[in-house]
Amino acid sequence: MHIVTISEMKELETRADKEYGLTSEILMSNAGRSAAELFEANLLPTHKLKGLKVLFLIGPGNNGGDGLVMASHLEKEGALISLYYWKEHKLVVQGTRRPDEVVDETLAEQIQRADYIIDALLGTGRSRPLPDDMRALLARVKDERARRADLRLVAIDLPTGLNADTGEVDPGSIAMDTTITLACPKQGFFFFPGRDYIGDLEVGDIGLPAALESQLQTDMLTGQQVHKLLPERPLNSNKGTFGKVMLLCGSLPYPGSAYLAGSSAARVGAGLITLAVTEKMLSFYASSFHEATFTILPEENAESYERAKALIDKLEGYKALLIGPGLGQSSNTREVILQVLEHLRSLPDETRPHLVIDADGLNNLSALERWWTLLPKDTVITPHPGEMGRLCKGVKVSGGNIERLELARTKAREWQVNLLLKGSCTILVDPEGRTRINWWGNPALATAGTGDVLAGMISGFLAQGVQPFDAASAAVYLHTAAADLVNQNMHIGRAGLLASDLLPNIPISLVDTAHAKM
Numbered sequence: 001m002h003i004v005t006i007s008e009m010k011e012l013e014t015r016a017d018k019e020y021g022l023t024s025e026i027l028m029s030n031a032g033r034s035a036a037e038l039f040e041a042n043l044l045p046t047h048k049l050k051g052l053k054v055l056f057l058i059g060p061g062n063n064g065g066d067g068l069v070m071a072s073h074l075e076k077e078g079a080l081i082s083l084y085y086w087k088e089h090k091l092v093v094q095g096t097r098r099p100d101e102v103v104d105e106t107l108a109e110q111i112q113r114a115d116y117i118i119d120a121l122l123g124t125g126r127s128r129p130l131p132d133d134m135r136a137l138l139a140r141v142k143d144e145r146a147r148r149a150d151l152r153l154v155a156i157d158l159p160t161g162l163n164a165d166t167g168e169v170d171p172g173s174i175a176m177d178t179t180i181t182l183a184c185p186k187q188g189f190f191f192f193p194g195r196d197y198i199g200d201l202e203v204g205d206i207g208l209p210a211a212l213e214s215q216l217q218t219d220m221l222t223g224q225q226v227h228k229l230l231p232e233r234p235l236n237s238n239k240g241t242f243g244k245v246m247l248l249c250g251s252l253p254y255p256g257s258a259y260l261a262g263s264s265a266a267r268v269g270a271g272l273i274t275l276a277v278t279e280k281m282l283s284f285y286a287s288s289f290h291e292a293t294f295t296i297l298p299e300e301n302a303e304s305y306e307r308a309k310a311l312i313d314k315l316e317g318y319k320a321l322l323i324g325p326g327l328g329q330s331s332n333t334r335e336v337i338l339q340v341l342e343h344l345r346s347l348p349d350e351t352r353p354h355l356v357i358d359a360d361g362l363n364n365l366s367a368l369e370r371w372w373t374l375l376p377k378d379t380v381i382t383p384h385p386g387e388m389g390r391l392c393k394g395v396k397v398s399g400g401n402i403e404r405l406e407l408a409r410t411k412a413r414e415w416q417v418n419l420l421l422k423g424s425c426t427i428l429v430d431p432e433g434r435t436r437i438n439w440w441g442n443p444a445l446a447t448a449g450t451g452d453v454l455a456g457m458i459s460g461f462l463a464q465g466v467q468p469f470d471a472a473s474a475a476v477y478l479h480t481a482a483a484d485l486v487n488q489n490m491h492i493g494r495a496g497l498l499a500s501d502l503l504p505n506i507p508i509s510l511v512d513t514a515h516a517k518m
């Protein structure tokens with residue numbers, strides 16, 4: 001599913017008219033109908049449409065037009081519709097226009113009795129700060145929502161006042177329970193503060209021909225897309241079919257990282273997991289990770305070439321190598337990494353394990369000038385904002401604002417890597433600038449060890465032959481899907497998840513992609 005900027009959306013609409021005769025009126029009629037259909041199908045688990053009290057706030061442009069079409073569809077199905085025309089200060093209640101002098105009072109009544117209030121004030125055409133009377137109207141709605149938890153707020157296309165490119169919001173904007181966006185999700189939905197205003201996201205089909213969207217470079221990760229990326233699992237198979245993963249992870253202060261990453265690689269289906277660890281660490285893993293195999297490395301104070309050689313000697317036949325989670329930072333470890341990278345660069349493409357570098361793998365590298373020139377082709381790197389800042393030599397990287405998108409795009413091209421910039425809406429960019437953004441997930445993931453799980457999942461997909469950018473994409477989506485499953489199954493909210501809770505939910509998240517709604 002493509003993500004658009006405002007100018008891309010306008011261009012799509014212009015071309016739809018010019019090349020396919022899809023006029024603005026036709027698109028608006030499709031938009032209103034599809035918003036009504038999604039509303040009825042997905043937003044009404046308990047209510048019936050018949051007798052449902054729905055108040056539409058209608059703006060002066062096409063967003064208001066969408067609202068009017070949607071309202072007429074819902075009215076035909078038996079909903080009790082009121083329309084408030086903001087510009088005209090006109091209220092029409094179930095087909096009866098009320099006298100203007102009592103509008104304020106009757107509007108208050110309508111707000112108080114509504115089951116749903118639909119924001120069809122402004123969409124992508126918002127061109128300046130919201131006027132005071134529009135802010136005041138939205139503030140009344142917000143107060144009523146705070147007073148009455150069963151009132152539901154739904155935006156058409158986008159919440160009024162949200163900047164659909166950047167995610168900035170007007171001080172008058174209010175958070176929605178659901179946004180039914182039209183044709184494509186807008187770029188600003190994925191960045192803060194906008195992300196907090198969207199609520200659940202529904203995407204309505206307005207009948208744009210798919211060919212029009214072929215130029216768009218940015219996608220939202222969806223379950224249906226990820227389902228197509230998952231590796232085949234033929235009946236006629238054995239563990240050799242699904243690839244081996246080697247992990248250079250974990251050290252005395254951070255032993256759990258190798259367990260979490262290795263288990264996650266197995267949970268997405270890799271055939272065999274090998275942890276490259278020192279003898280000192282072996283007893284820890286042997287008792288906690290029964291399924292792993294081991295490559296024994298010299299202790300950390302041994303010469304770096306001995307440590308690197310012990311790993312390199314065992315790498316043949318491995319399809320994926322993960323370097324970094326819990327590895328620790330030292331000049332000796334940095335040397336080991338450099339020697340392993342040199343070895344990988346010397347291998348032909350067909351026999352070179354795919355490389356993922358995370359966490360301390362990145363921290364060790366970031367101390368070097370032009371570290372990216374040392375990477376083999378098609379490496380996946382997975383920094384969180386702190387690590388990204390170090391890789392960019394001290395640049396401050398935001399956790400969720402729009403600037404991170406441009407940064408990720410610039411750096412993936414400059415570094416020629418598959419860059420996965422973590423955060424609450426993780427961004428993935430491939431070396432050519434193709435971009436995917438993750439909408440899903442919840443703040444329960446903001447706990448130590450979840451990044452190790454993600455890195456392990458990527459390497460597990462790589463071992464099964466999934467291409468690097470797709471492996472990273474599938475892992476990001478499924479990681480958040482697994483977190484949502486933990487929340488549902490353990491009945492927890494936004495806190496209290498352990499990274500290890502994700503593990504048994506990963507295979508379920510794979511299966512669930514087959515029935516994903518989008």
Ligand SMILES: NC(=O)C1=CN([C@@H]2O[C@H](COP(=O)(O)OP(=O)(O)OC[C@H]3O[C@@H](n4cnc5c(N)ncnc54)[C@H](OP(=O)(O)O)[C@@H]3O)[C@@H](O)[C@H]2O)[C@@H](O)CC1
Binds near residue numbers: 028064121156
């Ligand atoms: N075009 C298409 O083919 C399709 C479009 N679609 C739908 O249309 C939406 C875009 O429609 P749009 O361009 O008419 O913009 P919209 O958001 O309704 O606002 C413009 C109006 O608001 C006014 N206005 C602006 N800023 C304001 C402010 N701060 N405060 C107050 N007023 C302000 C502005 O007035 P003006 O600036 O001229 O004074 C103008 O009257 C899009 O989000 C989607 O819902 C879909 O149906 C699919 C097909």
Ligand SMILES: Nc1ncnc2c1ncn2[C@@H]1O[C@H](COP(=O)(O)OP(=O)(O)O)[C@@H](O)[C@H]1O
Binds near residue numbers: 384422424426451
């Ligand atoms: N608020 C949030 N919403 C969704 N996902 C989140 C949120 N906070 C963190 N995450 C995800 O959790 C993971 C944390 O990774 P990371 O910071 O590397 O943790 P660690 O190194 O401790 O394992 C990333 O995949 C990130 O995208």
Ligand SMILES: [K+]
Binds near residue numbers: 120121123156157158
């Ligand atoms: K709107």
